[in-house]
Amino acid sequence: MLSFKRVRAVRVHLRGPRRETLELAGRRTVAQVLAELGIDPGTVLVIRGDELLTPDVVLGAEDEVEVRPVVSGG
Amino acid sequence: MRCTVCRGQAVIDIPRHHSAFCRDHFFEHFRSQVRRAIREWDMLAPGQRVLVAVSGGKDSLALWDVLLDLGYQADGLYLDLGIGDYSCRSLEACQRFAQEHGATLHVVAVEERYGLPVPQLARANRRATCAVCGTTKRYTFNRTARQLGYDVLATGHNLDDEAAALLGNLLHWNVDYLARQAPVLPARDGLVKRIKPLYRLGERETAAYAVLRRIDYVVDECPHAVGAKELLYKEALNLIERQSPGSKQSLLFGFLEKGRQFFGIYEPPPLRPCAECGEPTTAQVCAQCRLVRRAREAVAALKPLRRDAPADGEEER
Numbered sequence: 001m002l003s004f005k006r007v008r009a010v011r012v013h014l015r016g017p018r019r020e021t022l023e024l025a026g027r028r029t030v031a032q033v034l035a036e037l038g039i040d041p042g043t044v045l046v047i048r049g050d051e052l053l054t055p056d057v058v059l060g061a062e063d064e065v066e067v068r069p070v071v072s073g074g
Numbered sequence: 075m076r077c078t079v080c081r082g083q084a085v086i087d088i089p090r091h092h093s094a095f096c097r098d099h100f101f102e103h104f105r106s107q108v109r110r111a112i113r114e115w116d117m118l119a120p121g122q123r124v125l126v127a128v129s130g131g132k133d134s135l136a137l138w139d140v141l142l143d144l145g146y147q148a149d150g151l152y153l154d155l156g157i158g159d160y161s162c163r164s165l166e167a168c169q170r171f172a173q174e175h176g177a178t179l180h181v182v183a184v185e186e187r188y189g190l191p192v193p194q195l196a197r198a199n200r201r202a203t204c205a206v207c208g209t210t211k212r213y214t215f216n217r218t219a220r221q222l223g224y225d226v227l228a229t230g231h232n233l234d235d236e237a238a239a240l241l242g243n244l245l246h247w248n249v250d251y252l253a254r255q256a257p258v259l260p261a262r263d264g265l266v267k268r269i270k271p272l273y274r275l276g277e278r279e280t281a282a283y284a285v286l287r288r289i290d291y292v293v294d295e296c297p298h299a300v301g302a303k304e305l306l307y308k309e310a311l312n313l314i315e316r317q318s319p320g321s322k323q324s325l326l327f328g329f330l331e332k333g334r335q336f337f338g339i340y341e342p343p344p345l346r347p348c349a350e351c352g353e354p355t356t357a358q359v360c361a362q363c364r365l366v367r368r369a370r371e372a373v374a375a376l377k378p379l380r381r382d383a384p385a386d387g388e389e390e391r
Contacts, residue, residue, distance in 0.1 A: 015293055017300075042089070042312055045281055052085040052282055054075035054094060070281035071312070072131060072295055073238065073304035 008061030130164030156191020
């Protein structure tokens, strides 16, 4: 009998021009998530609910974060 | 990560200061940087009325918030540029902020004032939207602030904005701009004093302040900003900053302390009243009047074509 195991993942909502939602399996720090996505940590805020996360915060399964760009201009 | 001050849970790291702060100490850091800017550059005196140019974005709303929080008599001015849905959402953000804080917001619509919204003004003049937007903002902010009797006009330019502008001015050796680039532009000949109280804070800090203060700002960029030179300069500076934290601050603060004085030989050009509107200008007719006049001419040139066009249902022969 086949059994399906749900993959537990961190959901990452990207705001700004790269608007999309990604799912990353497994635990990793905020810094690791940004490195994987090729995002300069100095150009974004990482937000979970109404709290800001520092780069060392470990994101676990079922965590949902927003990566919000801060660079404006024109 | 722990707060550098109290060892509590940090909410933001600031690599250029080798610091991290909890929510309360970050607010303290933010307010102290604004207070320092105001004090060191003699930006505002007690009792002076300040008009904050607000766009609905993080910087200008954070500036309005912190000035109110520090006890200044600060009102807002929103210029409706007429950029579709973006302008509608921006106006709503400013109105929401004003309502929540019991503050006064003045609204000026570009289309009502000049006959066409900014994108159409730009098209009629065959100029870049950002250039026309900049001219219209500078003109309207100054005129409105003076007409409404404000002592000072404040804008939300932050450390990143100022460092990027400095890099651009250096790359092109814009000596006149370099001579005047400062967190304060004093009042002269019809120009209201302009201040930039956020110049000591990076844009990541202004965004963090806005989020932590629950300011509902417009996150999306203006659709016309894509490809703007300022963004290129910011990208270059951020690349350097990542490898060498503090570089942007060092560039800007070093210029203000040591470099700017060398450009003092470039006196600002004399100002005189515009022959059409009376606003201060270096030319006979100011840039804004020329923009509006060219736009009117372009629209007038189109009208006869419209009259000649076949009516609905009428076939062209």
